[in-house]
Amino acid sequence: MATVDLTSAITEQLPFSNEPFVDFSLSENKRAMEQALAEVKTQLGREYDLVLGGRRLKTEGKIVSINPARPSEVVGIHQRAEADLAEEAMQAALDAFPAWSRTPVAERASLLFRAAGLIRERKFEFCAWLVYEVGKNWGEADADVGETIDFLEFYGREALRLDCAATPIQYPGELNRLRYIPLGVGAVIPPWNFPFAIMAGMTAASIVCGNTVILKPSVDAPTIAAHFMSLLEEAGLPDGVVNLCPGEGPGFGSAIVAHPKTRFVAFTGSKAVGLEIHESAAHTQPGQIFIKRTILEMGGKDAIIVDGDANLEAALDGVVASTFGFNGQKCSACSRVIVDASIYDVFCDRLQERVSKLVPGDPVANTYTGPVISEKSLKKVLGYIEIGKTEGRLLNGGKAIETPEGGYYIAPTVFADVSPTARIAQEEIFGPVLAVIKSQSFDEALAIANNTEYGLTGSVYSNTREVLDRAAVEFHVGNLYFNRKSTGAMVGAHPFGGFNMSGTDSKAGGPDYLLLFTQAKSIGEKLS
Numbered sequence: 001m002a003t004v005d006l007t008s009a010i011t012e013q014l015p016f017s018n019e020p021f022v023d024f025s026l027s028e029n030k031r032a033m034e035q036a037l038a039e040v041k042t043q044l045g046r047e048y049d050l051v052l053g054g055r056r057l058k059t060e061g062k063i064v065s066i067n068p069a070r071p072s073e074v075v076g077i078h079q080r081a082e083a084d085l086a087e088e089a090m091q092a093a094l095d096a097f098p099a100w101s102r103t104p105v106a107e108r109a110s111l112l113f114r115a116a117g118l119i120r121e122r123k124f125e126f127c128a129w130l131v132y133e134v135g136k137n138w139g140e141a142d143a144d145v146g147e148t149i150d151f152l153e154f155y156g157r158e159a160l161r162l163d164c165a166a167t168p169i170q171y172p173g174e175l176n177r178l179r180y181i182p183l184g185v186g187a188v189i190p191p192w193n194f195p196f197a198i199m200a201g202m203t204a205a206s207i208v209c210g211n212t213v214i215l216k217p218s219v220d221a222p223t224i225a226a227h228f229m230s231l232l233e234e235a236g237l238p239d240g241v242v243n244l245c246p247g248e249g250p251g252f253g254s255a256i257v258a259h260p261k262t263r264f265v266a267f268t269g270s271k272a273v274g275l276e277i278h279e280s281a282a283h284t285q286p287g288q289i290f291i292k293r294t295i296l297e298m299g300g301k302d303a304i305i306v307d308g309d310a311n312l313e314a315a316l317d318g319v320v321a322s323t324f325g326f327n328g329q330k331c332s333a334c335s336r337v338i339v340d341a342s343i344y345d346v347f348c349d350r351l352q353e354r355v356s357k358l359v360p361g362d363p364v365a366n367t368y369t370g371p372v373i374s375e376k377s378l379k380k381v382l383g384y385i386e387i388g389k390t391e392g393r394l395l396n397g398g399k400a401i402e403t404p405e406g407g408y409y410i411a412p413t414v415f416a417d418v419s420p421t422a423r424i425a426q427e428e429i430f431g432p433v434l435a436v437i438k439s440q441s442f443d444e445a446l447a448i449a450n451n452t453e454y455g456l457t458g459s460v461y462s463n464t465r466e467v468l469d470r471a472a473v474e475f476h477v478g479n480l481y482f483n484r485k486s487t488g489a490m491v492g493a494h495p496f497g498g499f500n501m502s503g504t505d506s507k508a509g510g511p512d513y514l515l516l517f518t519q520a521k522s523i524g525e526k527l528s
């Protein structure tokens with residue numbers, strides 16, 4: 001009964017709403033961000049521990065996280081969990097499971113609400129860490145922090161809602177109940193590009209449902225995860241509920257996926273790794289007594305269709321923001337724009353003009369486009385740019401930009417006249433590269449848009465109702481937008497997840513997400 005009272009107290013008094021964005025044009029916010037950047041700069045280069053069952057450990061090997069805008073600047077030094085640590089990590093999570101799985105849902109949800117409150121208080125500080133560790137500009141960093149708060153607030157409320165579940169009917173003569181109970185120990189494996197929101201979101205969804213987890217952050221962004229871990233502890237996280245193990249994907253990551261006691265894997269990352277996890281998890285290990293569940297959110301090759309009657313300015317705004325916001329390093333980033341032949345030439349001219357004004361620079365100074373995440377990524381994207389030079393007409397960019405600090409900068413790049421089947425129109429590049437494709441009709445535009453193995457996000461710019469109605473049915477993506485950009489999904493409003501090789505369509509931030517982290521138990525009792 002106490003749970004139900006608290007539930008209504010929380011949900012009725014405080015309905016969910018998205019965290020507002022920080023307006024950095026206000027001098028007090030600009031000043032607060034500059035102060036946070038200065039303060040966090042003094043903390044760069046610190047060493048962080050691995051956390052197992054509340055114990056802080058050091059390993060022989062280290063992961064060194066660097067600032068992609070200034071690779072000689074060390075952001076954090078982290079322990080490197082190797083595959084042989086998987087057993088100890090699993091034991092810590094298993095030990096914590098009995099007590100945590102029986103902790104009242106309201107208490108588990110309260111932990112998330114407290115954590116959200118603490119992040120809100122330290123918003124600028126977290127933004128600053130994101131600027132240094134992954135090269136986000138201030139607005140992108142704020143969006144990541146805001147989404148983190150949203151996930152915590154939303155999943156806390158969703159867990160309370162799920163706790164009140166009832167069977168659709170009461171069978172005559174019986175008391176029928178439906179309980180959503182936790183699964184067990186999960187492996188949480190996030191990507192580096194939303195290193196706060198996705199890392200914290202998958203962790204929060206897992207634990208609020210009563211699971212315990214082994215959290216393996218990306219080697220490119222372990223510092224944000226270490227700060228989140230400390231914050232959860234400050235909010236009252238019991239030992240062993242989250243076990244923080246930075247490590248390489250192919251070593252520690254694959255060992256934890258393969259462990260016979262890993263009940264579920266919550267992964268967000270590339271198609272190749274997602275498929276590898278899918279295969280490994282499907283292979284039953286000796287001693288395994290359940291079918292592992294995998295929640296796999298993967299890559300995209302997202303398209304924006306610009307119809308002949310579209311508002312050109314709005315379409316250009318949307319295409320530029322979707323393609324070059326955070327340098328195209330979003331799963332939802334536009335990497336193909338499919339433009340109606342009737343406006344193709346003018347669109348290309350205007351696009352070229354706009355993109356030529358984007359000059360990459362250090363995100364500390366809040367430059368719109370910063371560096372790509374790593375040297376590996378720089379080489380991969382430049383490789384695709386060379387391919388693009390044989391597949392299209394270069395309108396902008398097409399090269400790396402050298403800086404005295406050796407940052408991983410690439411000039412925003414646009415290729416026009418690209419064939420729908422070209423490699424740069426089919427493969428995920430994950431960088432600031434756009435392919436412009438001409439279509440002769442909306443039929444053809446839809447066929448081009450649907451003709452990749454992915455199906456994550458897409459947008460249509462059109463002023464014709466019938467065109468939008470057709471796209472609603474025929475544009476096969478998990479997140480479809482009309483007359484707005486393809487990035488910037490909001491928790492609650494745009495439940496997020498893709499079709500086809502973009503993943504298992506888990507719809508993070510939506511009403512069905514927590515079901516993936518639970519199993520339903522039906523209890524029928526004969527009334528005497």
Ligand code: NAD
Pocket residue numbers: 189190191192193194198216217218219247248249250251253254255257268269270271273274276277297298299300330331332428430456496497498502503
């Ligand atoms: P990635 O696949 O290289 O790595 C993701 C995570 O998997 C990392 O923590 C990594 O260490 C781990 N990993 C790597 N190999 C592993 C293995 N064999 N076993 C277990 N874990 C392993 O992806 P990334 O470069 O970090 O992120 C970019 C990718 O993520 C892009 O493809 C992007 O589209 C995708 N992404 C998808 C979404 C979505 O919601 N669909 C959101 C963000 C990013």
